[in-house]
Amino acid sequence: MRCELACSYMQTGRFEPAKSVIRVSPYEGMTSYAPYTCPQCAEAWCMTVCPVGAITISPVGAKVVLEDQCVGCKLCTIACPYGTIFYNPATHKAFKCNLCGGAPACVEACPTAAILYEDVETQDWLGAFAAARSAPLLAGEGR
Amino acid sequence: MPTRHLIVGAGTAGINAIRTLREEEDGAASEVLLVSAERPYSRMVLPYYLGRSIAESHVFTATPARLAQWGVTGHLGRRAVALDAKASRLTLDDGTVLAYDDCLIATGSSAVRPRIPGAEGPRVHTFWTLDDAQGVMRQIAAGSHVVLVGAGFIAFTILNAILSLGARLTIVEIAPRILPRMVDEAGAALVEGWLRRHGVEIRTAATVTAIEEAGGRRRLRFADGSEIAADVVLMATGIKTNLEWLAGSGVRVNRGILVDDHLRSSVPNVYAAGDVAEGADLVTGAPEVHAIEPTAMEHGRIVGANMAGRDRAYRGSLLMNIVGVLGLDLASFGAWADAAAETAVAVRPDRAAYRKLLFTGDRITGGIIIGRSEDVWTGNDVGMLKGLVQAGTRLGPWKAHLMRNPFDLKTAYVASGTTGRLLPETILRRPSRSPGRAGTSV
Numbered sequence: 120m121r122c123e124l125a126c127s128y129m130q131t132g133r134f135e136p137a138k139s140v141i142r143v144s145p146y147e148g149m150t151s152y153a154p155y156t157c158p159q160c161a162e163a164w165c166m167t168v169c170p171v172g173a174i175t176i177s178p179v180g181a182k183v184v185l186e187d188q189c190v191g192c193k194l195c196t197i198a199c200p201y202g203t204i205f206y207n208p209a210t211h212k213a214f215k216c217n218l219c220g221g222a223p224a225c226v227e228a229c230p231t232a233a234i235l236y237e238d239v240e241t242q243d244w245l246g247a248f249a250a251a252r253s254a255p256l257l258a259g260e261g262r
Numbered sequence: 263m264p265t266r267h268l269i270v271g272a273g274t275a276g277i278n279a280i281r282t283l284r285e286e287e288d289g290a291a292s293e294v295l296l297v298s299a300e301r302p303y304s305r306m307v308l309p310y311y312l313g314r315s316i317a318e319s320h321v322f323t324a325t326p327a328r329l330a331q332w333g334v335t336g337h338l339g340r341r342a343v344a345l346d347a348k349a350s351r352l353t354l355d356d357g358t359v360l361a362y363d364d365c366l367i368a369t370g371s372s373a374v375r376p377r378i379p380g381a382e383g384p385r386v387h388t389f390w391t392l393d394d395a396q397g398v399m400r401q402i403a404a405g406s407h408v409v410l411v412g413a414g415f416i417a418f419t420i421l422n423a424i425l426s427l428g429a430r431l432t433i434v435e436i437a438p439r440i441l442p443r444m445v446d447e448a449g450a451a452l453v454e455g456w457l458r459r460h461g462v463e464i465r466t467a468a469t470v471t472a473i474e475e476a477g478g479r480r481r482l483r484f485a486d487g488s489e490i491a492a493d494v495v496l497m498a499t500g501i502k503t504n505l506e507w508l509a510g511s512g513v514r515v516n517r518g519i520l521v522d523d524h525l526r527s528s529v530p531n532v533y534a535a536g537d538v539a540e541g542a543d544l545v546t547g548a549p550e551v552h553a554i555e556p557t558a559m560e561h562g563r564i565v566g567a568n569m570a571g572r573d574r575a576y577r578g579s580l581l582m583n584i585v586g587v588l589g590l591d592l593a594s595f596g597a598w599a600d601a602a603a604e605t606a607v608a609v610r611p612d613r614a615a616y617r618k619l620l621f622t623g624d625r626i627t628g629g630i631i632i633g634r635s636e637d638v639w640t641g642n643d644v645g646m647l648k649g650l651v652q653a654g655t656r657l658g659p660w661k662a663h664l665m666r667n668p669f670d671l672k673t674a675y676v677a678s679g680t681t682g683r684l685l686p687e688t689i690l691r692r693p694s695r696s697p698g699r700a701g702t703s704v
Binding site: 137142144146153155158160161162163166167168169170171172174175176188190191192193194196197198199200201202203204205206208211242243245246247249250252253256257259 | 306309676681689
C-alpha cells in the first residue's frame with residue numbers, strides 16, 4: 120500500500136494512510152488489489168454543491184479544496200457519488216485528491232506501475248477488474 | 263432579442279440560477295433583475311458563524327461587486343407581495359412594479375414557532391436567518407443554559423456551535439424520539455446515547471405549553487407539569503414554504519409550486535426552484551418538496567440554463583442530509599423510511615456505527631449511515647451510498663452480499679460498475695465550471 124503512504128505524506132506531511140485520498144481494496148482473498156481515488160468527474164458534484172465556493176478547478180484539472188474558504192459543513196461528502204471527498208475532524212475541513220499539482224505521488228510510489236497518470240476520456244477502470252475477482256466474496260467466502 | 267429575467271429570492275436557488283444563466287449566455291447581455299429581502303448569504307454556513315469559526319463576511323455569497331460583475335439590477339431589501347402571471351408583472355412591498363419576460367420564484371421557507379404563550383417573547387429565538395444568528399450570538403455566553411425546542415435536522419446543525427460557546431444544552435422534543443424525519447428509531451437511539459454521554463440533556467415526548475418570565479431568565483412549562491429554566495430558548499420547530507404571497511397569481515400550488523421537468527410552473531414563463539418548488543423525486547418520480555441545499559442548487563442551475571434557452575430537463579432531486587454532532591456523523595439518503603422496501607441493518611456499537619440499506623428489487627433506494635467522523639470508512643461509504651442510490655445500480659448478486667454485510671458498500675459499489683454509470687452524468691450536459699469563473703460578460 121505504498122500509494123496510500125505516499126499520498127498521506129503529500130496531503131498531510133505525515134505517513135498516515137487513514138488520511139490518504141487513494142484507497143486500496145483487496146480482492147480474491149488478498150491476491151489482487153484495486154486502488155480507488157477521485158475520478159475528477161466532469162460534474163464536480165463536490166464543487167457545485169459547496170455553499171461558499173470553497174472548491175475550485177486547479178490548473179491541472181483537479182477539483183481542489185480551498186482550505187481557508189471551507190467551513191467544514193460536509194455537504195460535499197454527501198453530494199459526491201464516488202465517496203472520494205472526506206472530512207478531517209482535526210482540521211474541520213474537507214480534503215480530496217488534488218493530483219498533487221500534476222505529479223501524483225501515488226503513481227511515483229507504486230512499485231508495480233499499477234497506477235498511471237494519463238489524461239484520457241473518463242472511464243471506470245476498476246469495475247470490470249473488481250467484478251472479475253469477486254466470485255469468492257459473492258460465494259460467501261472471504262470476509 | 264433582449265430578454266428580461268426576474269429572479270425572486272437570493273438564496274442558493276436564485277444565485278445559482280443567475281450564475282448559470284451568465285455561464286450559458288457566454289457573452290450575450292440579457293437583463294437580470296434580482297429581488298431579495300436580505301443580502302445574499304448562505305444559510306448553510308450560519309451554524310459556523312454562530313460558533314465563531316468563521317467571520318460574518320464569510321456568509322455572503324454574491325457580494326455587491328459580484329452582482330455588478332454579473333450585471334444584475336438588485337432590488338435588495340424588498341419583498342415580492344403579488345405576482346400577476348397573466349400580465350407578467352411582479353409587485354414589491356414598496357409599490358414598485360417589475361415587468362419580466364420570465365421569472366424564477368425562489369422565495370424559500372421561513373421558520374415557524376409553536377403557538378404557545380411566550381413563544382415570541384424575549385430570549386426566545388428561531389435559528390433560520392442571518393438576523394436570527396446575530397440575535398442568538400448576542401445572548402449565548404459560556405455557562406448559559408440553552409434549551410433547544412425541537413430535535414430535528416435544523417436543531418442538530420447548531421448543536422456543535424452552541425456547545426463550542428461553552429453553553430449547557432437541553433434538547434426538548436415533542437415526539438417520542440429525536441430526529442423523527444432524518445433517521446429511523448434504532449439510529450436515533452444510538453445518537454441519543456452518544457449525546458447523553460457527552461453531557462447533553464434530552465427530553466423526548468415532552469410538550470412545551472408555555473414560556474414565561476422568571477427573574478430575567480425564561481421558564482419553560484411542560485404538559486406533564488414539570489418546568490425548566492433557560493437563559494436562551496431556541497425554537498427549531500419546523501419551517502414553512504413561503505407561498506402565501508402567490509395567492510391569486512394563477513400559479514398552481516400544492517405543498518409547493520408544482521413544477522415540470524424543466525422547473526416550469528403551471529405558467530410557462532414562471533419557474534420555481536429550491537424550497538418553494540414541488541418537483542420530481544429522483545427515486546420515486548413523485549412530486550416532493552425537498553427543502554435542502556443540494557436541491558436548491560441543482561434546481562437553480564437547471565432554471566438558469568433554461569432561462570438562457572438551453573432546454574435542460576432535470577432528472578429529479580435526491581433527498582439527502584448530513585449532520586455531525588460531537589464527532590458523530592449522521593447521513594440519510596433517498597427513501598430511507600420506505601416501509602415497503604427490503605431492509606438490511608447492521609450495528610457496531612463499539613464504533614457507534616450504524617448502517618441501514620433499503621432495497622427495491624435489486625436497487626438501493628435509500629439508506630442511513632451513522633459513524634464517527636474519525637472513522638475513515640464512514641466518509642467513504644456516505645458518498646458511495648449516495649452514488650448507488652443516484653445511479654440506481656442494478657446490484658444483481660451484490661444485493662445478497664450487502665444484505666449479509668451492509669458495511670461492505672465499497673466492494674459492491676466498485677464491482678457493480680457504479681463509477682462507470684455515474685461518470686457520464688452531468689446536470690447541465692456539460693462539465694461544471696469553477697465558481698469563480700462565472701460569466702463576466704455584462
